[in-house]
Amino acid sequence: MTIASRSHGSAPDRLATETKASARNRRHPRTMSSQPILFIHHANDMYGADIGLLHSIKSLDRGRYFPIVILPADMPTGMLSPELERLGVEYHFAHLGILRRKYLKPRAILPLAIELLKGIAYVRSIARDRRVALVYTNTFVTVSGAIGGKLAGVPVLWHIREILSMPRPVRWLLCKALGLCADRVVCISKAVRDNVLQEAPNLARKSVVVYNAVSVAGSNGIGKDIGLREELGLPQGAPLVGMVGRISHWKGQEILAEAAALVLQNHPDAHFVAVGSYFADESQYLQKLKALINSLGLDGRFHLVGYRLNVTDVYRALDVFVLPSIKPEPFGRVTVEAMMQGRAVIATKHGGTVELIEDGVTGMLVPPSDPKSLAAAIESLLLDRPMREEMGQAAALYAKQNFGLPGYGAQMRNIINELVVQECMAVNDISSAAPLDAA
DSSP states (O other), rough: OOOOOOOOOOHHHHHSSSOOHHHHHHHHOOSSSSSEEEEOOSSSSHHHHHHHHHHHHHSSSSTEEEEEEEHHHHHHHHSSSHHHTTTTOOEEEOOOOOGGGGGGGGGGGGHHHHHHHHHHHHHHHHHHHTTTEEEESTTTTHHHHHHHHHTTTTOOOEEOOOOOOSSSSHHHHHHHHHHHSSSEEEEESSSHHHHHHHOOOGTTTTTEOOOOOOOOOHHHOOOOOOHHHHHHHHTTOOOEEEEOOEEEEEEEEHHHHHHHHHHHHHTTTTTTEEEOOOOGGGGHHHHHHHHHHTTTTHHHHHTEEOSSSOHHHHHHHHHEEEOOSSOSSSOHHHHHHHHHOOEEEEEEEGGGGTTOOTTTTEEEOOOOOOOOOOOOHHHHHOOOOHHHHHHHHHHHHHHHHHOHHHHHHHHHHHHHHHHHHHHHHHHHHHHHHHHOOOO
């Protein structure tokens, strides 16, 4: 079992300074014994990308590889690191220069560049010192991992989990780095891959789609969990419509609130719930959302519930699940989680969710930023319980067949093994071709 480390800051001195010996040894012949894979991650949370990281780690062939995880030093506390410790996974904190929204301002460019250079140097040093078989960069914004891995001379797998909505020059630079550094690009949906190829069509041969796994316990259906309903003080039998996800300007909580006001005109007994926490820089949006709920007269009808580690009870308490995202979802993990619980789902018709739902069969798709269309879809499901239950059962069957952890794990193991084997063959060819030193 590996050991968890809570060390902060830059790499130890012995990693920071490259010696001539380490420069000579960085492409040493490798065997297929147990080798480290270095995972570089952008957060210390337990949302989609964090869960995806855990699934990739759990999918490793532990007879051949073991994980080392690097987390950002600006998030020293969170929910991911305790889970890594529980799993016995070695992890460290380092300055990585993650491309967060708050850094994409003129006065923040220089501090970001300094952090980014620190991150590149750290990843390059630890990759060489630990003789890692592969650098696994998780999410687009973790650029230092990919560049550091490339400079260390080891294969780089870059797992893209975002649809970029940054300014065009930033998107161009990121895709340029992707093309130069990544040996393989894994995208979590066709929508994500298409977004990448718009900026970098030359990555078509390097990129592949591997849909996220969803590992929550499934349900066949129609039974309800009363825990959340009791917590909210709902009357018995009251319809409950809800969403799960970060409280964020693009997730669509405001759209759901506006739709709720319309639904309540014909279904005055209905309740609505939004489950999730928020980033510190989204606190103003939370206050705006609360003000909207109040102005629409939804107090006591629209409930804001904080983060839940186990959201299964939330899905099972709902009659209808909604994902009203204003911007395209790269995948929409919560949609699949709700489908696995046999819930009828409604999502906006763009991004990765279009690939998850067969409209009218396993769920419903509505135009984004359209409260009237969303309200009409919600009402149609509340009025027709047999259709709602039939749709939920079809959704559960489809989700279990297509988004299980075994299938995801097999695909990721094949990709990792292929990259490592190719590198071993290349290095061994170089070594065998090298001239003997003079006596």
